[in-house]
Amino acid sequence: MSPSLARRRLLTAAASLAAAALLHSPAAWAQGPNWPTRPVKLVVPFPAGTAPDVAARLLADKLSQGWGQSVVVDNRPGAGAIPGMVAAARSAPDGYTIAFVPAAAATITPFVHKNPQYDINTDFVAVAPVATAPMMIVVDARSDVHNLADLARLSRSKPGKLNFAAAQVNSLPHLTGAMLDRLGKLGMFTVPYQGSPAAVNGVLGGDALMTIDGIAGLVQHVKAGKLRALAITSDKRLPGFEDIPTASETYKGFESVGWFGLFVPTGTPQPIVDAINAHTNKAMANPDLVQRFAELGMYPRTGSAASLKDFTQEQQQLFKRWVAELGLQAQ
Structure with a gap:
């Protein structure tokens, strides 16, 4: 390769990197992200027909209407929700893959599997609460x-x-x-x-x-x-x-409630996280969705990404104690 050609390629690569950095800079997103421009995947680490799947599909429908883009539910069932969570964690952090995380995937799997292959606290960013599910x-x-x-x-x-x-x-x-x-x-x-x-x-x-x-x-x-x-x-x-x-x-103080929340891979631009949070809160306040959820014994929750992060960590401590009390060993 001639020196001039090598130099041109180097300059082209440098320009591409600079453009990518500008695109993801806070200034570039100041007016809000140009997102989504194509279908979004909602990964559900449980089988079709289960409570997480039903809730995810109801939410996906509302988000599709609001975004003008399809939100496709991708069921990835498996032991401890591991296959689905790993697939979501390894996805590109661009907002086009969102994990619909049930309580167990965030608060039980880490304590009953020796190698869950993902960490909800480091591989993901909390985005928005969705609902509680007694x-x-x-x-x-x-x-x-x-x-x-x-x-x-x-x-x-x-x-x-x-x-x-x-x-x-x-x-x-x-x-x-x-x-x-x-x-x-x-x-x-x-x-x-x-x-x-x-x-x-x-x-x-x-x-x-x-x-x-x-x-x-x-x-x-x-x-x-x-x-x-x-x-x-x-x-x-x-x-x-x-x-x-x-x-x-019958058993005073006994309570165990499922819940669902949206998480995205770490590295997803903050403006996209903020946009998903705002759109999800709006969807979960929709009277039609509230009624549909209530018919299924699920109760919408709204809140900030920070509130979901704090709640998740509180629940982790609760189930860590339960696992210890039950004498369960990580497998």
Whole structure:
């Protein structure tokens, strides 16, 4: 290569780097980012049909309308939500890949997996809270169990012989059931299933007495008369579900609530983070979306990126303590 050609290529590369730096400088974004200009991917690390998936699709629809660009839900299920979270963490930090993070992915996986391959605190930036999602404790509607007291009496009469269908090992429903078993001295045997639908089928098929999961994944079966709701895991009775008692009415202080939040890969420009936060808060305040979420037992939350970061760290400390109390070992 001639010296002149090498020099021209060097100057061209330098100019490209300078342009890229200018594009991502605060001054260049002062009037707001020119984003999105193409479809956005919303990575959901859980299977289709689960509570996180249902919530993500409802939000994606509203964001699509507001942005004038498609928001495509990309389901990446797997143990501990690891495949989906890793895929999102390794994506380009340009705002076109957003992680729809359920509670377990941020607060349980780090303590029950020796090598989760991602760190929610360093690989991601918190963007916006989405919703809280209390869970429901259910049994087959044909059973003689009508409340948690019935469940306790039956379980204690047959220690180790009645099964709790955990939607997935080391998931939020699993830990919630384990804590309930510990508090109530139920002596149930935990059977892990591959997701909520399989756990529900385990109860309906008579292989398990009880399961716990997000209301969104169970409410249709309750309304159809196939499952009976024994309790809700929030600390207060929920609008639209006032006839279902809380677990804390039987076990004082017991509460376990799922939640969802949006995160993006570290390095995503702050103006894009701010834009996603503003648009998400607007979507979650939409009356139609609020009503749709409420019908599924999910309750929208709005707030700053900082509030989600602080909340996530608080929840991490809570579940770190739970994991220790239950004696769970990282696998």
